[in-house]
Amino acid sequence: MTGTAYRVGAESREETGEPHAPEHADPEDQQPVTWVGALEMTEKREPMDKPDSYDGFRKAEVLGLPLLGWDAWGAHGKTRFAMFDDTPGAFSLGLWSYRRIQYPPWFRDKRGEITLLNWPQNDFVFGNAVDDPGAEEHLRAARELTLSCAYWLWEQGYPIRLCGSVLGTGDGLAKAPYIRESRRIVARQTILEQEIAKAFAPAPLKRKDSVGVGHYSIDLHLTTRTRTSFFEEAWPFEIPLAAMIPVHMSNLLPACKNIGATHLTGGCFRLHPVEWTVGEAAGHLAAYCVLHGMSPSRVADEALEDFQTLLMEHGFQLHWKAADGIPCQDDRQEKAET
Numbered sequence: 404m405t406g407t408a409y410r411v412g413a414e415s416r417e418e419t420g421e422p423h424a425p426e427h428a429d430p431e432d433q434q435p436v437t438w439v440g441a442l443e444m445t446e447k448r449e450p451m452d453k454p455d456s457y458d459g460f461r462k463a464e465v466l467g468l469p470l471l472g473w474d475a476w477g478a479h480g481k482t483r484f485a486m487f488d489d490t491p492g493a494f495s496l497g498l499w500s501y502r503r504i505q506y507p508p509w510f511r512d513k514r515g516e517i518t519l520l521n522w523p524q525n526d527f528v529f530g531n532a533v534d535d536p537g538a539e540e541h542l543r544a545a546r547e548l549t550l551s552c553a554y555w556l557w558e559q560g561y562p563i564r565l566c567g568s569v570l571g572t573g574d575g576l577a578k579a580p581y582i583r584e585s586r587r588i589v590a591r592q593t594i595l596e597q598e599i600a601k602a603f604a605p606a607p608l609k610r611k612d613s614v615g616v617g618h619y620s621i622d623l624h625l626t627t628r629t630r631t632s633f634f635e636e637a638w639p640f641e642i643p644l645a646a647m648i649p650v651h652m653s654n655l656l657p658a659c660k661n662i663g664a665t666h667l668t669g670g671c672f673r674l675h676p677v678e679w680t681v682g683e684a685a686g687h688l689a690a691y692c693v694l695h696g697m698s699p700s701r702v703a704d705e706a707l708e709d710f711q712t713l714l715m716e717h718g719f720q721l722h723w724k725a726a727d728g729i730p731c732q733d734d735r736q737e738k739a740e741t
């Protein structure tokens with residue numbers, strides 16, 4: 404809408420130098436969206452309507468595995484999942500408790516058990532929601548997949564129903580889809596796999612212009628075009644201010660996973676604590692710009708230390724000291740992208 408330069412999907416290896424980037428850029432190879440639903444465990448099994456698309460999804464396969472099945476593609480490749488914890492032969496954490504948001508023993512009043520359906524089975528890998536002429540249809544189908552997933556569980560005898568009371572919609576589906584991979588600004592600096600992946604960087608990187616810290620592994624869900632999933636350990640990382648400043652646009656700031664990460668590094672920047680920090684840093688930067696009559700890029704060039712002092716006064720942690728006993732190493736010189 405603003406005309407800001409951005410990227411989506413996979414960048415090419417030539418563009419980023421990332422060891423795991425594909426040879427050719429593929430904007431259509433995005434991580435799947437998920438239309439989350441809430442499920443409630445009931446005392447006895449009630450009837451459930453069969454969704455229109457159920458038969459189609461029941462027959463669908465993803466990389467040779469039935470989409471609606473307990474063997475699915477997880478962060479560590481093909482994994483056998485189960486409904487409940489410690490089921491023999493399956494991943495020990497049951498999918499029901501993995502996303503459980505209401506657990507009756509923790510409440511004095513009587514209430515049911517509720518979980519959020521955001522599982523490998525309802526990752527929608529059949530089309531994109533970003534920059535795709537079919538986006539509306541794909542999102543409709545993603546909703547249908549979640550309804551079908553609920554019906555599939557019910558069909559196996561579980562006493563579940565869609566829970567209309569917790570998501571503000573009445574029908575048990577979320578108000579909006581979870582877009583796992585967003586557009587990302589082309590920033591002054593792009594955060595790259597080789598800077599943060601343990602396999603390629605000898606030590607955690609200290610960023611001179613850090614505005615916060617984060618840590619998670621690079622974790623990509625099965626993508627929509629090449630059906631690639633990816634998991635790689637990352638060092639604890641720092642968030643560079645230069646990754647929050649668009650190259651050709653002033654007075655516009657990213658506030659979550661839309662910072663200057665890549666398809667790969669977005670896999671560890673899309674997480675909760677990181678998005679929080681990026682959002683809070685963006686809020687502080689906007690306020691600083693207004694108070695001092697400066698643009699974000701001027702703050703980065705002329706007032707970095709003062710801005711970082713403000714962040715620290717407000718409780719931000721800007722640097723890690725070391726990880727796994729290895730001291731952080733200074734970053735490369737920032738250079739503007741052309």
Ligand SMILES: Cc1cc2nc3c(=O)[nH]c(=O)nc-3n(C[C@H](O)[C@H](O)[C@H](O)COP(=O)(O)OP(=O)(O)OC[C@H]3O[C@@H](n4cnc5c(N)ncnc54)[C@H](O)[C@@H]3O)c2cc1C
Pocket residue numbers: 437439521581582658659673674675676678679682
């Ligand atoms: C389905 C799903 C699954 C996820 N799974 C994981 C996971 O497993 N692990 C993980 O770490 N992260 C996960 N995430 C990501 C994580 O939830 C987000 O990174 C995090 O919620 C972002 O926090 P935030 O505070 O920046 O934004 P939000 O949580 O979106 O908070 C923004 C708030 O601002 C409010 N708001 C917006 N506009 C206005 C306005 N004009 N005035 C007042 N209020 C306003 C909104 O109502 C909202 O409450 C998931 C996200 C989703 C959607």
